[in-house]
Amino acid sequence: MTTTDAPVAPELRGSHRLTTAKAMVEAIELEMRRDPSVFYIGEDVGAYGGIFSSTTGLLDTFGPQRVIDTPISETAFIGLAIGAAVEGLRPIAELMFADFMGVCLDQIYNHMAKIHFESGGNVKVPMVLTTAVGGGYSDAAQHSQCLWGTFAHLPGMKVVIPSNPYDAKGLMTAAIRDDNPVVYMFHKGVMGLPWMAKNPRTLAEVPEGDYEVPIGKAAVAREGGDVTVVTLSLSVHHALDVAEKLDGSVSVEILDLRSLVPLDREAILASVAKTGRLVVVDEDYQSFGLSGEVAATVTDVDPGLLRAPVVRVANPDTPIPYAHALEYAILPRQDRIETAIHRVTRA
Amino acid sequence: MSDVLFPALSEKQPDSEGVLSAWFVTDGETVREDQLTAEVQVDKVSAEVPAPQAGVITLLVKEDETVVQGTPIARIT
Amino acid sequence: MTTSTDDRAPAPGRGELDSDTRLRLYRTMVLSRTFEEAVLREYHADKGPGFDIGKGLVPGEMHLSAGQEPVAAGVCAHLTVDDAVTATHRPHHFAIAHGVDLSKMAAEIFGRETGLGRGRGGHMHLFDPATHFSCSGIIAEGYPPALGQAFAFQRQGSDRIAVAVTGEGAANQGGFHESLNLAALWKLPVVFVVEDNDWAISVPRSASTAVPSNAARGAAYGIPADRVENDADAIYGVAGRAVARARAGEGPTLLEVHTLRLWGHFEGDAQGYRGDLDDAPQRDPIPAYEARLRADGLLDDVSCGEIKGQAQARVEEAIAFAKASPVPDPAGARSYVFA
Numbered sequence: 001m002t003t004t005d006a007p008v009a010p011e012l013r014g015s016h017r018l019t020t021a022k023a024m025v026e027a028i029e030l031e032m033r034r035d036p037s038v039f040y041i042g043e044d045v046g047a048y049g050g051i052f053s054s055t056t057g058l059l060d061t062f063g064p065q066r067v068i069d070t071p072i073s074e075t076a077f078i079g080l081a082i083g084a085a086v087e088g089l090r091p092i093a094e095l096m097f098a099d100f101m102g103v104c105l106d107q108i109y110n111h112m113a114k115i116h117f118e119s120g121g122n123v124k125v126p127m128v129l130t131t132a133v134g135g136g137y138s139d140a141a142q143h144s145q146c147l148w149g150t151f152a153h154l155p156g157m158k159v160v161i162p163s164n165p166y167d168a169k170g171l172m173t174a175a176i177r178d179d180n181p182v183v184y185m186f187h188k189g190v191m192g193l194p195w196m197a198k199n200p201r202t203l204a205e206v207p208e209g210d211y212e213v214p215i216g217k218a219a220v221a222r223e224g225g226d227v228t229v230v231t232l233s234l235s236v237h238h239a240l241d242v243a244e245k246l247d248g249s250v251s252v253e254i255l256d257l258r259s260l261v262p263l264d265r266e267a268i269l270a271s272v273a274k275t276g277r278l279v280v281v282d283e284d285y286q287s288f289g290l291s292g293e294v295a296a297t298v299t300d301v302d303p304g305l306l307r308a309p310v311v312r313v314a315n316p317d318t319p320i321p322y323a324h325a326l327e328y329a330i331l332p333r334q335d336r337i338e339t340a341i342h343r344v345t346r347a
Numbered sequence: 348m349s350d351v352l353f354p355a356l357s358e359k360q361p362d363s364e365g366v367l368s369a370w371f372v373t374d375g376e377t378v379r380e381d382q383l384t385a386e387v388q389v390d391k392v393s394a395e396v397p398a399p400q401a402g403v404i405t406l407l408v409k410e411d412e413t414v415v416q417g418t419p420i421a422r423i424t
Numbered sequence: 425m426t427t428s429t430d431d432r433a434p435a436p437g438r439g440e441l442d443s444d445t446r447l448r449l450y451r452t453m454v455l456s457r458t459f460e461e462a463v464l465r466e467y468h469a470d471k472g473p474g475f476d477i478g479k480g481l482v483p484g485e486m487h488l489s490a491g492q493e494p495v496a497a498g499v500c501a502h503l504t505v506d507d508a509v510t511a512t513h514r515p516h517h518f519a520i521a522h523g524v525d526l527s528k529m530a531a532e533i534f535g536r537e538t539g540l541g542r543g544r545g546g547h548m549h550l551f552d553p554a555t556h557f558s559c560s561g562i563i564a565e566g567y568p569p570a571l572g573q574a575f576a577f578q579r580q581g582s583d584r585i586a587v588a589v590t591g592e593g594a595a596n597q598g599g600f601h602e603s604l605n606l607a608a609l610w611k612l613p614v615v616f617v618v619e620d621n622d623w624a625i626s627v628p629r630s631a632s633t634a635v636p637s638n639a640a641r642g643a644a645y646g647i648p649a650d651r652v653e654n655d656a657d658a659i660y661g662v663a664g665r666a667v668a669r670a671r672a673g674e675g676p677t678l679l680e681v682h683t684l685r686l687w688g689h690f691e692g693d694a695q696g697y698r699g700d701l702d703d704a705p706q707r708d709p710i711p712a713y714e715a716r717l718r719a720d721g722l723l724d725d726v727s728c729g730e731i732k733g734q735a736q737a738r739v740e741e742a743i744a745f746a747k748a749s750p751v752p753d754p755a756g757a758r759s760y761v762f763a
Contacts, residue, residue, distance in 0.1 A: 016383070017371040071609065076602035079568020080575055083586070087508070087556070087576035103598075106565050115558070119551035120542030121760040123558070156761055179763040194368035194388040198411060203369055 018206045019192025021053040023165035027172035028055070028092065030210045032062055035090060038176060041068040041077055042094030042130075052132045052188050054094060074104035078129070082112050085127040090176060095131040098147045098185060112181045113156030126179045128172075129157075134187035134234055134283060136331055137196055141319035144327075146233070149282075149289030151183050152260035158182040158215055159260040163190055163236040165204045167258055170213025178215060187283075189234040201237045216262035220271070224253035227345055228271040230294050231281035232257040235332055239281055242338045250345055260290065265297045269305070272298050276307035277344045281332050286314035308347035311340040349399050350419035356389040357416065364413050365389035367420060372398075374406045378423065389416060398423060441657050443722050449501060449656040450717060451731055453493035453710050456517045458735040459526065460488045462743055463516070463533060467691050475692050481747070482534055484546060489517035491654075491686035494709045495619050496521035498659025499587060499679070502667040508556035508573040508586040510566035512619075513548045515559035518589060524552045530742040536749035543752040544760060564590050564597035567616070571603055574612040574670075585613040585670040592680075593624025595638045604645040604678070611675035615666045616647070618678065621685035626697040642678040649678035654709045684709065 018026065032038045040055055046069040049056035059067040070077040074095060081093035095101060101108065108129065115125050135144025152159045158180055162168040168186065175182035192202030221236050222243050229239045229252055236256045243252035255271050257264065272278050278298060280291040291312040298305055313332040321327050357363035369386045372378055378398045385396040398404065402423040408414055463486065470480035477484065489496070492514070500509070500521035511518040519529055524540070532539025533547045540550050548561035556573065560566040570588035577584040594600055595618055607614045618638045622629055635641060642649025648669075650662040659681055666677035684707050688695050695701060717723040723731075 018383075019369065019386075022383075071602075071606060073602035073606055075565070075599040076568050076571060076606040079565065079599070079603070080572040080606065083508075083510075083569035083572020083574070084576045084579075085572070086558075086569065087573050087580075089576050089579065091572075106562050106599075107568055110562055111560065111565060111569060114549075115551065116763055117760045118541050118545035118549040119553075119760075120540070120544045121763070122541070122553055123551050124763050126763075158762070192369065194366070194386055194393045195391065198368075203371070 014208045015205045016208060017203055018165050018169075020162065020165045020168045020186070020202050021056070021191040021193065023169040023206045024054060024162075024172050024186060025056055025058065026206070027169040027210075028176070029058060029061060031173060031176045032058070032066060034210070035176075037088065038090045038092065039066040039068065040092045040094070041070060041081055043070055043072060043096050045069060045094055050094065051096060052186070052191055053193060054130060054132070054186065074100060075107055078104050079107045079111065081127050082107060082115070082125055085125045086115065086123055090126050092128040092130060092176065095129060097143055098131040098133045098151075099142050099145045101147065101150070108157070109154040113154060116180070117156055124179050125181050128175045128182050128184055130184045130186065132188050133185045134189050135320050135327060136189050136234070138322060138324055138327060140322040144320040146185075146187075146284040146315075148185050148232075148260055149284045149293075151185070152263075152290065156181070157261065159185065160215055160258065161185045161187070161233050161260065162258065163187075163221075163233050163256050164201065165192075165206045167213050167219070167256075169206055170211055171215065171258065173210055174212040174215050177212065182215065185233075187233040190237065199237060201240065213258065216259045216264060218258055218264035218267040219256045221254040221256040222252065224251040224275070226251040226275060227277040227279060227341055228253050228255060228268075228275045229279045229281060229337070229341070230255045230257065230268055230271070232260075233283065235281040235283055235337075238332070238334045239337055241334050242341065246338070246341065250341060252341060263293070263297070268294060268297050269301055272305050276305060278306060278310045279337070279340045279344055280310065280312045280314070281337055281340075282312070282314040283332055284315060285317050286312055287317050289314075308344050311344045313337055313340045348402075348422060348424045351384060351396060351399060351404070351421040351423060353387055353414045353416045353418050353420050354394050354396060355416045356387070356392045356394055361417065363389050363416050365416055367408050367410055367412050367414055368393065370406060370410055372404055374404070376404055378402065378404050384421060387414070387420075396420070441660060445501065445660065446657065446717060447722060449494075449497045449660060450713060450723070451735070452497040452501070452521050453656065453713065454731055455735040455738065456493045456496065456520045457490060457710055458732070458739045459520060459742070460490050460516060462739045464488060464687070464691065466743065477692060482547075485513075486547060486691040487514040487689065488687055488691065489514050491684035491704075491708065492619055492621060493517050494654050494656040494659050494713070495617065495681045495683050498656045499615070499617055499663040501660055502664050503585075503587065505555040506582075506584050508558075508570060508577075508584070509589070510570040510573075510586065511557070511559035511589045512563075512566060512591060512594070513559070513561045514591075515548070515550055519550055519552070519557055519559075522557050523555050524550065524557050525554075526738060526742040527745040528552070530746040531749050534746040534749070535751070536746055537752045538745070538749040542760070564594035564599040566590065567599055567603035570614060571607055571612055574607070574614045575610070578613055583613070583671040585615060585667060587615045587617060589617045589619065591624065592618055592620035592622075592629050592638060593627070593632060594618075595641065596632055604641070604647060604676070607676040608646045611673065613670035613673065614676040615663070615670055616676055616678045618680040619683050620680055621683045622700070623685055623689065623698070625689040625693075637680060639678060639680045647676050647678050649680065651680040651682065654681060654683045654707075656709070656713055
C-alpha cells in the first residue's frame, strides 16, 4: 500500500483560502446541510462558536436545536451523544480539552468504544468526538496535553489528527460519515487562531465542495531521501521548517500520519525502507506511547531496515511547565528536531 | 470601486487599534461579493471581513500590521 | 407505602389494578425468578472443587436479581419494545420483563456464538436492538446513554421513552447527578429508576448516602420523585404515572423502589456482612404476591401450577438452546471492533 498525497489539480478548481479552524467548520456545515441527523453538542459551542473556533457561525446557520450548548457535564452529554448515535442520529460531541478526558473517560472508552464490540456488531455508534489538544502558549500542565497515544491505545475508536486545512476538512467529513466512533483531535496551534502565535502553515487552499480524506492513510508532507521524519499535527509544521532550513545539506522526508487508528504502518515501512533512518516527532508523552509504536512498527517487521537507532523527539515524560522557557524546553520544537536529524544521519 | 474597511469592533473607543491577523485573498485576486477576505482582531475580539462587492482586490496593509479601526485595508475595483 | 415529593394525582392503589394486569405481573416475576434459579444452578454446577470463578460453562462474575423482580415487572408493564431500557450489572429481570429473547440472552450468558452479542459481551453487557435494551457493568454509567436514546426519540417526534436503572449505591456517582440535571433541564422523556436493595456490595445505604432516600434528591434537580416498597402493584402505579409524564413531554421522574437483594451481590459472595439474611425469605416478594392473588381469587393451585410450569418450560428451552449452541471460534476474536 502506498502513501496518499492530497490530490491537487482537479479539486482545487473552485477553492478558497481557509484556516484549519474554518476548514473544519466548513466540513461540519456541509455535512449538517446534507444530513439532518448530524448535530453538534458541547460546552460553549453555540453563541461562542467553540473556544478554539470549532463551530464559529454554525449556531446562526442551524439554530440551537442542532448546535447545542451543554452544562459542564461531560459524562452526561458524551453519554447522551452515545445513546443518540445508537438510536440513529449522528452526533458530534466536543470534549473541550483532551485534558478533561479524566472526568468522562468511562463513557468514551468503556461505552462509546466498546458497545459495537460487546454487542457482537449488532449496535453501531456513529459519532465523532472532537477535542482540542496541544501546548506552546503557556496553558500549563492541565490544559496543554496531546494524549492521542492514550486514546489510540484503547481499542474501539478511530483517532484522526489533521495538521492542515485540507486534511482538517476532509478528515472531518470522513469522520462524520464513518459509522464508527471517531476521535477528531485538533491542535490549537494548527487552527490559525488570531489570538495565538502566527503560523503561516495554518492558512491554505481548500476545495469548496465536499470531499473526504481517507481515515487510516498517512500523507508524505515532503519527499526526501536521507531521513524519514514520522510525525503528526503541529509537529509537521516544525519538521517542515527544519527540512526547509536543511535543504541542500540533508534531504528530509516527512510523513504526516493524519490517523493513529488505523495507523498507516505500510507508509512508515515504505519510507524507512527508502531512507534507513527514522526520527519520530511526537508532542505527546514519550514513554509507553505513539513514538514507541512507530519504532516497533519497523522493528516488528525488519530491524535491518534501520542504519541507525531510531531517535525519538517527544515530551520527556514531564508535566508541561507553565514558564515559557521551561515549556519550550519540553516541547519537541524545531531545535530538537534538527538535532535529532543530525544525530540520526551522522550515526 | 469600494474600500474594504477595518471593522469597528470597539464601540466605546472608535480610535482603537487592532491587528490584521490574516489575509484570505492575495493582492490582485478577483473576489466575489461577501467572499471572506481577512480576519482582524481588536483585543480579544476577532472578526471576519467579507468583500463588500465583487471585483479585483488590492491589499493596502500587511498581515500582522496594526491598523486603526475604520481605516481602509483594501480596495476593490 | 408510597411517599411522594409532589402533589400530583395519587397513583392507583393496589385494589385498583385489574386482574389481567396483576396476573401479568405475576407471570413476569415467576419467569424472571425461574430463569435466575436456572442460571444459579448452571453457574455453580461446575466451579468446584471450592470456587474457581473462571471455571465452567458460565464463567466470570454473575449478579442475579432474585428479590428485585417487582421493579422490573412493574415498570416494564408500561413499556413497548420500542421504548429503551438501560440496565445495570444486575440486568436479567429487566431484560426479561422488557421482552428480550430468552434464548439469545441465555446463549450470551453462556458465551455462545448465538448469543445477543455473539459471546463478546457476556451477562453484564447485553445489547438487544430489537427491544432497545442495553446494560453496562459500570456503576451509574447507563444513565447518560439513556438520556441520549430519549433525546433521539424526542427528536424523531415520537412518544417513546427511555427507562434508566441504577442501584442506590450508584446514586452517589457523578454521572447520576449529571444525568438528573441534564434530563430535567432538557425535559427529556426519561424515567429514572433507583433499585434500593440496601446494599452496595457490602456497604449499607446508611454508610454511603447522606440523605435518607434518593427520592429526596429529586427535588434538588426539579424532578418529581416517588419512593415505594417492593410491591409490584405499588410499583406499577407510580411507574404508570412516570411513564405517562415522559410520554406527554413533561420530563423525567425519579422512582426509587426499596427492593430486596435475596442473594449475594455476586455469586460467590459469602455475605458475612449481612445481618438481615435470616428473615429475607419471609420478605421474598413473589410468594407474598402469590398469596395476595390467591386471597383475591385470582390464582389457585391449578393456575399457579400452569404458570410455573410454563415458566419452567421456557427457561429449560432457553438453557438447552444455549448449551447446544457453538462456542465462538478463537479465529474471530478480533472481529467486531469496528463496523
